[in-house]
Amino acid sequence: MDVAIIGAGVGGLTAALAIHHQGIDCRVRVYDSAREIRPLGVGINLLPHCGRELAELGLVEGLRRAAVEPKEFGWFTHHGQLIHTEPCGLRAGYAYPHFSVHRGDLQMVLYEAVKQRLGNDCVVTGHRCSGVEEEGVTLHFDGQPSRRADLAIAADGINSVLRKQFYPDEGPPVFSKVNIWRGVTKAKPYLSGGTICRIGGIFTTNKAVVYPIRNDIDGKGTQLVNWAVEVYTKEQGPIDWNKPGRLEDFHHHFADWHFDWLDVAKLMQDSEFLLTYPMVDRDPIPRWVFGRVGLLGDAAHPMYPRGGNGGAQAILDAVAFARHLKNGGDVLKAYEAERVPLASKVVLQSRNAPPDVIIDEVERRTGGKKFRNIDDVISKEEMLKVLDQYKQVSGSDLDSVGRAA
Numbered sequence: 001m002d003v004a005i006i007g008a009g010v011g012g013l014t015a016a017l018a019i020h021h022q023g024i025d026c027r028v029r030v031y032d033s034a035r036e037i038r039p040l041g042v043g044i045n046l047l048p049h050c051g052r053e054l055a056e057l058g059l060v061e062g063l064r065r066a067a068v069e070p071k072e073f074g075w076f077t078h079h080g081q082l083i084h085t086e087p088c089g090l091r092a093g094y095a096y097p098h099f100s101v102h103r104g105d106l107q108m109v110l111y112e113a114v115k116q117r118l119g120n121d122c123v124v125t126g127h128r129c130s131g132v133e134e135e136g137v138t139l140h141f142d143g144q145p146s147r148r149a150d151l152a153i154a155a156d157g158i159n160s161v162l163r164k165q166f167y168p169d170e171g172p173p174v175f176s177k178v179n180i181w182r183g184v185t186k187a188k189p190y191l192s193g194g195t196i197c198r199i200g201g202i203f204t205t206n207k208a209v210v211y212p213i214r215n216d217i218d219g220k221g222t223q224l225v226n227w228a229v230e231v232y233t234k235e236q237g238p239i240d241w242n243k244p245g246r247l248e249d250f251h252h253h254f255a256d257w258h259f260d261w262l263d264v265a266k267l268m269q270d271s272e273f274l275l276t277y278p279m280v281d282r283d284p285i286p287r288w289v290f291g292r293v294g295l296l297g298d299a300a301h302p303m304y305p306r307g308g309n310g311g312a313q314a315i316l317d318a319v320a321f322a323r324h325l326k327n328g329g330d331v332l333k334a335y336e337a338e339r340v341p342l343a344s345k346v347v348l349q350s351r352n353a354p355p356d357v358i359i360d361e362v363e364r365r366t367g368g369k370k371f372r373n374i375d376d377v378i379s380k381e382e383m384l385k386v387l388d389q390y391k392q393v394s395g396s397d398l399d400s401v402g403r404a405a
Contacts, residue, residue: 001026003325004139004149006129006162008032010044010103011297011314012155013110013123017057018322020117026325028118029149031141033128037111039104040242042182042275043213043226045070045196045308046106048089049396050315051096060097062109067101068212068223071194075359075383078200079370080259083362084383088196095402100196102184102213102224103311129154129161134291151331152293153321155314158239158280160299166290173280173302175236176351178202180279180305181245182228183271184213189223190262199257199264201360202306205368206231206253208264227267228305229254236278245276279304281351284344289332296321301343306354309394313343316395342395349393358383 003019005012008030016028046054046063054060071091075083089098114122128142137149154162158173189212191197196211207230214224231250237243247269257264281303288295297314304310317339324334362377371377391397 001151002149003028004137004147004152005030005155006139006152007155007157007297007299008034008037008111008123008125009155009157009297009314010106010110010311011318012153013107013114014053014057014315015153015155015296015318015321016114016118016122017059017110018319019325021057022322022326024322024326028122029147030114030123031127031129031139031147032123032125035126037107037123037125039102039108041103042184042228043211044101044103044106044311045211046099046101046315047308047312047396048094048096048098048401049394050312051089051094051098052401053315053319055096056319057113059109059113062113063099063101063106064097066105066109066214067099068194068215069097070100070196070211071192073196074191074198075356076197076199077359077362077366077370078205078257078368080199080257080261081370081374083359083374083378084380086387090404093398093403095404100211100213100226102226105214106311129156131165132162132293134293137292150292151325153296154293154299155296156299158298158302160295162293163295163299167285170282173239173282176279176281176304177232177234178230178279179233179235179237179250180228180230180277181250182226182275182277183268183273185225185227185267185271186217186222187225187267187270189221193223197262198356198359201363202230202354202356203360204363207356207359208254208257210262210264210267225267227264227271229268230279237276239278239280241275241277243276245274247274249276281347284340284347286340287336288340289336292332294321294332294335300339301347303347304350304354306350306356307390307394309346309350309396312394312396313346317343345393349390353386353390355387355390358386
């Protein structure tokens, strides 16, 4: 059997590794439009529900060398006041780790594993897919010969060519009127040295997310810190994860964010580079499979990058596909039946009630002013209800993932 995967991103490479891990007798080829697989992007969080799958694939040690295992989540107002904190990963009792990692480092860990396990010829670069014929699966590429396969998976991202072929009237992704600016900055550790900080409300004050993604990068304890901000704006930029951004377009919203535990404004000014991206997603679709072609990751369910589930859901897709390929039968239909309802719920939960909404609630109740005691503003039980609901929808709660022995 020949399995073709379009896209050598996180989802596509994980699918190749998962197929190999299942011991399936087939030839896998991953086609990517890039001339060279290079470490691009900024930070990404891999919560324990995908940490479990990465552990099964034997990738934990490689990730530990490249990533940070965060200690806790922290939610803060735009004044820098602590609202809530809770441990994460192994510290929260999970049986599997949580990684905060540079997306490029993650991709290279996956890429090197694919080459080592499936051969250097598994990933075929310089092949931009332009379309597919479903019967027998014939893939067409710009300026390259067509290729045939028995099954194909489209993991070619939010601008998926194959999704557009199957949904020609769908239109562009839906813009939320929020733009994201992102970067990475070399900085001394803040708080515990492993805190994932959500600061400010999405709907009330503008928002920042800050967390370390590499430890001790200079032998002096300096970390590489990832940051991202969300700002309401009328103008939508290009849907390109690697589009350069400008400090003057957003920094004034955060210019006075100087906290005694972190200078957020300076962190942005000292960034090694700036990227911008519109907050977009798509409404869930009931069908991911067309003949012998299936969609995976952002090609199937693009979602807001909130709650650490964009990359995670692609990894879960990949592992599910490989498991159904091992089981045989109508592989793609079984994959679709399992993953569509689960991923669709995460898309909607990330859009309507991500974990960050507890900050918005506090900002609304205080009128954006400082509080004396958080317990007078919101109860612990109310916050946990919101957070636990997101975990349960995304499959990242303790009971679903597994507790440490």
